[in-house]
Amino acid sequence: MKLHEYEEFRHQVRRLAQEKIRPHAGVVDEESRLPRDSIDAFRAMALNGLPFPEALGGAGGDLMSQVIAVEEVARVCGSSSLVLLIPWAALTPLVWFGSEELKQEIVPAVAAGQCGASFCLTEPGGGSDLRGIRTRAERVAGGWRINGQKRFISNVGWSDWYAVLARVSDNAFGVFMLHCDAPGFRIGRHERKMGMRGSPTADLIFEDCMVPEHRVVGDPERGHDYMIQTLTYTRPLVSAQALGLAQGALDEAVTYTAGRDQFGTRVSRFQMVRGMVADMAIAVESARALLYRTVEIAGESNDGRARGFASMAKTLCSDTAMKVTTDAVQLHGGYGYMKDYAVERMMRDAKVSQIWEGTNQIQRLLVAKYVYDEPGSGRARV
Ligand SMILES: Cc1cc2nc3c(=O)[nH]c(=O)nc-3n(C[C@H](O)[C@H](O)[C@H](O)COP(=O)(O)OP(=O)(O)OC[C@H]3O[C@@H](n4cnc5c(N)ncnc54)[C@H](O)[C@@H]3O)c2cc1C
Numbered sequence: 137m138k139l140h141e142y143e144e145f146r147h148q149v150r151r152l153a154q155e156k157i158r159p160h161a162g163v164v165d166e167e168s169r170l171p172r173d174s175i176d177a178f179r180a181m182a183l184n185g186l187p188f189p190e191a192l193g194g195a196g197g198d199l200m201s202q203v204i205a206v207e208e209v210a211r212v213c214g215s216s217s218l219v220l221l222i223p224w225a226a227l228t229p230l231v232w233f234g235s236e237e238l239k240q241e242i243v244p245a246v247a248a249g250q251c252g253a254s255f256c257l258t259e260p261g262g263g264s265d266l267r268g269i270r271t272r273a274e275r276v277a278g279g280w281r282i283n284g285q286k287r288f289i290s291n292v293g294w295s296d297w298y299a300v301l302a303r304v305s306d307n308a309f310g311v312f313m314l315h316c317d318a319p320g321f322r323i324g325r326h327e328r329k330m331g332m333r334g335s336p337t338a339d340l341i342f343e344d345c346m347v348p349e350h351r352v353v354g355d356p357e358r359g360h361d362y363m364i365q366t367l368t369y370t371r372p373l374v375s376a377q378a379l380g381l382a383q384g385a386l387d388e389a390v391t392y393t394a395g396r397d398q399f400g401t402r403v404s405r406f407q408m409v410r411g412m413v414a415d416m417a418i419a420v421e422s423a424r425a426l427l428y429r430t431v432e433i434a435g436e437s438n439d440g441r442a443r444g445f446a447s448m449a450k451t452l453c454s455d456t457a458m459k460v461t462t463d464a465v466q467l468h469g470g471y472g473y474m475k476d477y478a479v480e481r482m483m484r485d486a487k488v489s490q491i492w493e494g495t496n497q498i499q500r501l502l503v504a505k506y507v508y509d510e511p512g513s514g515r516a517r518v
Contacts, residue, residue, distance in 0.1 A: 137201060145201055149208040152177050161213035164334035165481045170294055171334045174209070174216035178249055185247025187224050188231060193244035199369065199431050203376040210380025211387070214485030215334025217377045219252070222291045222335070225370040226253035226299045229311045229362040233354035242297050242313060251296035255370075256286045256340060257363065263288070264498050266301075266360065271342065273302035273310055273356075279349045280312060280356075282342040285324070288492075292323055292338040300340075301359050310356035311363065312347045320345030331484030365438050371446035371493055372434060375427050378450075378457035378489035382423065385457075385464035385482045386416050392468050392477075403467075412467060416460045423449075423456040444506025444513060447499040454489035454496060461486040 137145070156177035164171045178184050187202050188194025197205075202224065210217035223246050230239060246253050259269050271284025282302055289298070298314040298321075314321060324339030353362065390413060393404040403409055430445040461483040465472035472479050490496045507513050 158212035168333040184249035193247040206376040207380040210377040211384040218335040223253040226255040252294040253297040254295040282345040286340040308357040309359035311353040311359040375449040375453035378453040382457040382460040385461040389464040389467040447502040451499040457486040
């Protein structure tokens with residue numbers, strides 16, 4: 137895509153988000169319900185299939201177009217952006233490494249927005265240590281038998297398909313595509329959450345759950361590697377979501393302060409308010425610049441540099457989202473603390489961006505590894 141095509145696409149998604157998604161964002165959060173109106177809107181613009189190849193019913197959109205779509209949706213509704221991006225993440229290992237047969241079985245229905253797909257790494261024992269997972273897959277006649285449990289899985293219920301990372305031996309892991317009707321599979325406890333309340337989050341339980349042989353993705357011993365490569369590609373999407381939340385909160389703060397009077401003048405005339413708004417704008421544009429640079433690098437390769445930049449972008453965008461949404465609440469005074477104003481929801485939605493897809497402490501470890509390990513990445517090699 138050329139620059140003007142990206143901008144045209146951005147305007148189309150922005151219009152859709154303003155007209156079809158924003159009006160329901162508050163209710164979706166309040167009632168903790170799946171944003172069905174947003175899913176209809178995504179279908180109308182064929183967004184569900186944006187990243188998938190045309191041969192699989194997708195639009196073949198590149199990472200930049202995905203980032204733009206997520207950013208514009210998150211600007212008005214964090215939950216809707218999560219419902220949109222999780223199936224993209226979940227099907228990335230399949231699209232990159234899966235068999236043609238398995239892709240044809242799964243991707244077209246998800247691309248058409250008929251159902252979702254979830255990405256299943258985290259377990260009750262922990263999410264940061266990917267190699268510590270305990271869910272086991274054992275090869276049996278005709279397929280694999282899975283036992284274990286996943287925790288905090290997004291879009292549960294809306295998803296028909298679950299991409300599950302499971303241990304196949306002491307030091308190897310496979311990715312298994314599980315259908316929601318698989319024998320031995322059930323959804324466990326649903327979480328009650330601070331934010332992102334429109335995307336259902338729950339445990340998944342596997343009790344002698346049978347997965348046919350053809351539903352393992354690629355090489356059953358290379359799942360860990362597939363997931364690491366996938367995370368390098370999907371961290372920019374989570375970054376875009378955080379950036380969208382920050383931009384949305386900045387929009388709200390500017391509108392509110394430009395319309396509110398205190399001491400006989402507009403609040404937006406006060407220097408301390410202007411200084412805060414300036415810092416928010418600087419933070420948002422800095423995060424956007426790093427994210428777009430990361431997208432460029434990710435388009436060139438999926439190596440250590442791409443991983444380093446993905447972690448930098450994820451950290452900066454999510455820390456920016458937390459800071460900017462908190463400041464936006466501050467600039468609304470007492471009203472910012474009330475559910476009648478979108479910034480209250482945005483601040484709650486922003487928090488999780490510092491936690492998931494690898495916490496920001498883990499991202500900082502990855503950035504430091506990149507700086508020390510990759511020649512020329514830091515100012516100096518120590
Ligand atoms: C709303 C929500 C939705 C989610 N959706 C999904 C999903 O769809 N799929 C999925 O697989 N997961 C999902 N997750 C899980 C998420 O990715 C994990 O919560 C996250 O990776 C952290 O894992 P944990 O909660 O087990 O924390 P832990 O790993 O137990 O970490 C606890 C604390 O210790 C810190 N810590 C851990 N190790 C280190 C270290 N080496 N150095 C420094 N600090 C460290 C962490 O940063 C954190 O502050 C979701 C989580 C939430 C809250």
